Amino acid sequence: MADQPALPFRVLRASLRAASRASASVVERVLRNGVATTSATGPEAKARAAGPLEVVFDGKPAPARYGATLLETAQLAGLDLRSYCGGNCSCGTCRVVIVSGAAQLSRPEPMEQLVLGMDAERRGDRLACQAQVRGRVEVTIPEFF
Numbered sequence: 001m002a003d004q005p006a007l008p009f010r011v012l013r014a015s016l017r018a019a020s021r022a023s024a025s026v027v028e029r030v031l032r033n034g035v036a037t038t039s040a041t042g043p044e045a046k047a048r049a050a051g052p053l054e055v056v057f058d059g060k061p062a063p064a065r066y067g068a069t070l071l072e073t074a075q076l077a078g079l080d081l082r083s084y085c086g087g088n089c090s091c092g093t094c095r096v097v098i099v100s101g102a103a104q105l106s107r108p109e110p111m112e113q114l115v116l117g118m119d120a121e122r123r124g125d126r127l128a129c130q131a132q133v134r135g136r137v138e139v140t141i142p143e144f145f
């Protein structure tokens, strides 16, 4: 077996310094923005640049953060939205009726579809603890179901 040439220490040290600088810049970006972003031009970046979002609950507007759930948004606005399982996608009490802007929410995951049931899912209802806000949405909180 032939001997491999040893990597010169000088080259190794320069590589480690470059890697360290790259990591430091990622950490700086995360600390500054709160999240690591890989692209400044994707749909998420455009939505963030568009400014604060709004969710209208039963006609009352509430400020929303991109990616927050409808439940988090309602709770921050001081609205009474049932959530017996604490947002764990198991009770279904946080079900809301989407009046407009359904496309501005994250897609329902299989567990949400299971908890909602076929009828509610077909109507376009969502679990507030699972639906993440990505634009302006208007919802109704049902009195009972």
Ligand code: FES
Residues within 6 Å of the ligand: 082, 083, 084, 085, 086, 087, 088, 089, 090, 091, 092, 093, 094, 095, 115, 127, 128, 129, 130
């Ligand atoms: S809070 Fe229980 S399913 Fe959403």
